[in-house]
Amino acid sequence: MTRIRTTPQHSAFQKIPVIDIADLFSEHVNDRKQVAKVLAHASREVGFFYITGHRISATRVDNLKAAAKHFFSQPLASKMQSYIGLSTNHSGYVPEGEEQFYSASQSVHKADHKESYDIGFELDNADYKRPMLGTNQWPNVENFQANVTAYYQDALSLGKVLFRGFALALGLPEETFVKQAIRPPSQLRLVHYPYDPSAQDREGIGAHTDYECFTLLLPTADGLQVLNGAGEWIDVPYRPDCFVVNIGDMLEVLSNGRFIATSHRVRKVKEERYSFPLFCSLDYDTCIEPILPVMEGEDPNKYSALVCGDHLYAQTIQTFRYLQKRFKAGEVSLPKSAKAVASFGQFKAVIDKSSQSGA
Numbered sequence: 125m126t127r128i129r130t131t132p133q134h135s136a137f138q139k140i141p142v143i144d145i146a147d148l149f150s151e152h153v154n155d156r157k158q159v160a161k162v163l164a165h166a167s168r169e170v171g172f173f174y175i176t177g178h179r180i181s182a183t184r185v186d187n188l189k190a191a192a193k194h195f196f197s198q199p200l201a202s203k204m205q206s207y208i209g210l211s212t213n214h215s216g217y218v219p220e221g222e223e224q225f226y227s228a229s230q231s232v233h234k235a236d237h238k239e240s241y242d243i244g245f246e247l248d249n250a251d252y253k254r255p256m257l258g259t260n261q262w263p264n265v266e267n268f269q270a271n272v273t274a275y276y277q278d279a280l281s282l283g284k285v286l287f288r289g290f291a292l293a294l295g296l297p298e299e300t301f302v303k304q305a306i307r308p309p310s311q312l313r314l315v316h317y318p319y320d321p322s323a324q325d326r327e328g329i330g331a332h333t334d335y336e337c338f339t340l341l342l343p344t345a346d347g348l349q350v351l352n353g354a355g356e357w358i359d360v361p362y363r364p365d366c367f368v369v370n371i372g373d374m375l376e377v378l379s380n381g382r383f384i385a386t387s388h389r390v391r392k393v394k395e396e397r398y399s400f401p402l403f404c405s406l407d408y409d410t411c412i413e414p415i416l417p418v419m420e421g422e423d424p425n426k427y428s429a430l431v432c433g434d435h436l437y438a439q440t441i442q443t444f445r446y447l448q449k450r451f452k453a454g455e456v457s458l459p460k461s462a463k464a465v466a467s468f469g470q471f472k473a474v475i476d477k478s479s480q481s482g483a
């Protein structure tokens with residue numbers, strides 16, 4: 125079996141740090157900078173951390189979980205009334221098998237045992253049409269739209285606080301990223317892993333990095349694992365008081381590899397599980413390229429520039445069946461700056477190596 129490669133940059137951490145971000149809300153910049161220092165350290169060494177002090181209320185979280193439970197408990201035919209393939213902004217129900225992850229270690233596309241409901245940044249603006257932005261599709265389930273929207277807005281606001289923190293962590297002006305996140309194609313997914321009596325875990329299955337700048341994840345159970353610098357899978361146990369934050373592809377590029385998109389996966393377990401990632405992106409047209417001065421010894425050409433939304437959309441076309449169908453029918457096309465799936469993070473080395481050897 126192909127070994128899963130890791131970046132030597134990450135340490136052989138055995139657990140995920142917990143960061144209290146309460147002072148990112150402080151009016152004193154020095155307080156905010158103190159937290160940013162801790163963020164910088166965790167982003168370099170681990171790429172994953174828990175946060176406390178986030179100010180998202182328990183009611184928001186409880187209502188979101190209740191909305192998800194209610195929706196997924198319906199018969200398949202009811203859920204399919206809001207099938208994602210009926211939308212024009214990539215919103216709606218994603219049935220099992222619709223999404224196919226690329227398994228870098230096995231060079232094949234694989235489907236997970238999971239279903240989800242995806243929504244994006246709500247935008248009804250005829251002058252600004254971009255893939256993945258528009259009016260969300262909503263199911264006919266009581267309070268679903270209100271509760272999911274309320275959570276989305278709170279989580280997006282927290283995302284802005286974190287964007288400011290990451291800017292400080294990279295020594296950049298604090299508003300650098302939020303200025304470019306006015307109407308971002310940031311997706312919230314309500315993910316449901318149904319009870320699966322035949323679940324069998326295998327090393328490396330479902331491992332991936334996230335595409336965006338970072339992910340603000342609300343898990344509800346154990347199961348998440350991240351890859352450390354020594355190639356070991358480290359558990360991220362569920363902590364009811366915390367969110368989990370992880371670095372994605374775009375922050376890796378923007379930081380010229382000082383922060384790395386960390387590979388992670390969900391261990392296959394029989395138990396039912398829910399999780400709610402918000403993938404925090406910059407605006408669709410933002411050019412993603414290293415923005416820090418290149419330091420001595422660093423490769424200035426390590427990352428080529430890409431258009432934020434095009435990258436996201438290209439990855440999405442390559443992993444969702446309904447978009448592949450539209451692609452084959454000539455109804456959608458891959459953006460010019462499209463990259464192959466799994467081109468970042470710890471899997472980059474695997475891809476580069478296999479393309480060099482012609483494998």
Ligand SMILES: O=C(O)CCC(=O)C(=O)O
Pocket residue numbers: 313315334341343348388389390398399401
């Ligand atoms: O279910 C989880 O805890 C994580 C899900 C995840 O990594 C993803 O959706 O990108």
Ligand SMILES: [Fe+2]
Pocket residue numbers: 332333334388
């Ligand atoms: Fe992920």
